[in-house]
Amino acid sequence: MRCVAHILNLVVQDGIKKVYKSVEIIRWAVKWIRQSPSRIGKFTKFSKLVNPGTTKHLVRDVPTRWNSTYHMLNISQAYEKPFDRYDLEEYEFHSDIEKAGLSIPSPSDWQHVRHLCHFLKPFCDVTKRIFGTLYLTSNTCIEYIYSIGTLLDDAISDASFCDIALAMRVKFDKYFGDVEKMNLLLYFSLIIDPRNKVKYLVILLEDRYGKEKMDEKKKYIMDSMFELYNDYIRIHSPSTTSSTTESSNSSSILGKCHNPNATTPKPPLRNKLREKMKANIVESIGELEKYLKESVEEDSSMFNILDWWRVNSPRFPFLSLMAKDLFAIPVSTVASESVFSTSGRVFDPYRSSLTPKDC
Incomplete structure (x- = not known):
């Protein structure tokens, strides 16, 4: 059984590459601000002045996990005006981003990010459902996969998302394009659900x-x-x-x-x-x-x-x-993988080593 979440990650990553420049600019800006408490404090101060209604904190993403990139972009796009104000007030921010070969987030970059977040919202919802461990997932997986295929078909006819959807469609068809390419146990789980x-x-x-x-x-x-x-x-x-x-x-x-060669009667x-x-x-x-x-059976919230x-x-x-x-x-x-990766965040290199004074 292939991990559906990993396949979705591959599918979405191919779509993100179509607007990679804008995503990379936002990622670098968020990373730069999150590098020190003083930068976070200044950015929070500008946010309260320019955009007082926003209370969410900027988050960094893990490039190999597309849903973390989605959350980073979704929160960052609410801080367009604070980023512009921060650029004017903080010269170091402006110079460092130019040294990195990038530019300050422009209105077109923010527009690309908003379109991308709007397009990826259903994919994020599906990913959350697939991650679930306290409820069944095998009997609904086919329905989610087919709903993603429908979203891609609709997006291809939309000029705003056509390039992104076409790139994602190629990878989607590689794994989910036909019944013969998929694990039939997922179809059996769908049928064995008495509501289906x-x-x-x-x-x-x-x-x-x-x-x-x-x-x-x-x-x-x-x-x-x-x-x-x-x-x-x-x-x-x-x-x-x-x-x-x-x-x-x-x-x-x-x-x-x-006699081992003797015939035994049935x-x-x-x-x-x-x-x-x-x-x-x-x-x-x-x-x-x-x-x-x-x-x-009738499908209701009380059905188990x-x-x-x-x-x-x-x-x-x-x-x-x-x-x-x-x-x-x-x-x-x-x-299951997140359980093992948690240890890397709990025992970081500084916490798991002793200084010469402690030896």
């Missing part, structure tokens, strides 16, 4: 690929889903367990034989167990079809998908086992 089932899948596929290709994509997904359920039935069927135990017992008997129950296992597979396929034919499957697991024993595994899939590794 196949009806919602058909709506998404038709909106994304059109009526002509919708049936083909649907058949590919459903055939794969039935195939996966057959595997679950073979693994968890009681008949399979009995056959496995019987086979191991036969192997132990063979090990005790004096157990008389083997054929009956095989037929029973096949019957269980047919019955369980009917279980899946039964689930799909039932009406969808885990409670629904807990209550209905006796009706769908094999299906509930699949649902348990599908809903446990994390679509992003960012939450």
Whole structure:
């Protein structure tokens, strides 16, 4: 399973490159001001005089995390007038930015930043949802991915965002452009949500690929889903367990034989167990079809998908086992990675080393 958050980062970074000059100017200005408390104090003083309604603090970004760049730009664009005033009052700021080969943020730079923030707001919302650890994410991931594809399609027809959207579209299609390129478990998670089932899948596929290709994509997904359920039935069927135990017992008997080349007669129950296992597979396929034919559940804020499957697991024993595994899939590794990266912020080089006096 690819980390969806990392793919979104790659997609958005390609779009940011189209206005990279403006982003780099704002990034440098914020970094320069945040380098010392005295600079922050002077900038805060100018902000209260020029723009007293703004109370947010400037934040630096991590260039490899696009959402941190979004937050930096979104806060900075509210300080356009304080930045202009700071440039007039602080000569060192003006000279240092010229030495870096950049220029003072111009009105066109701020305009580019505002357009970019407006365009990236939905992407930021999706990223926050994907980061979640206290709720399910696998059953809604496909919907978020398709919504991003729709946003890019709409943006391509807009002259203000056309260049950015086209650059992002290339990377988006590389990972999410077709059903065959994606992990089908995400589609299975969508279907196994009783509020969606196949009806919602058909709506998404038709909106994304059109009526002509919708049936083909649907058949590919459903055939794969039935195939996966057959595997679950073979693994968890009681008949399979009995056959496995019987086979191991036969192997132990063979090990005790004096003649290893002697043929061992097949157990008389083997054929009956095989037929029973096949019957269980047919019955369980009917279980899946039964689930799909039932009406969808009403989507409300009080609906709890885990409670629904807990209550209905006796009706769908094999299906509930699949649902348990599908809903446990994390679509992003960012939450776990952030736990390990926290240590770098807690134990910095100064805090984790001793001075000669302390030795």
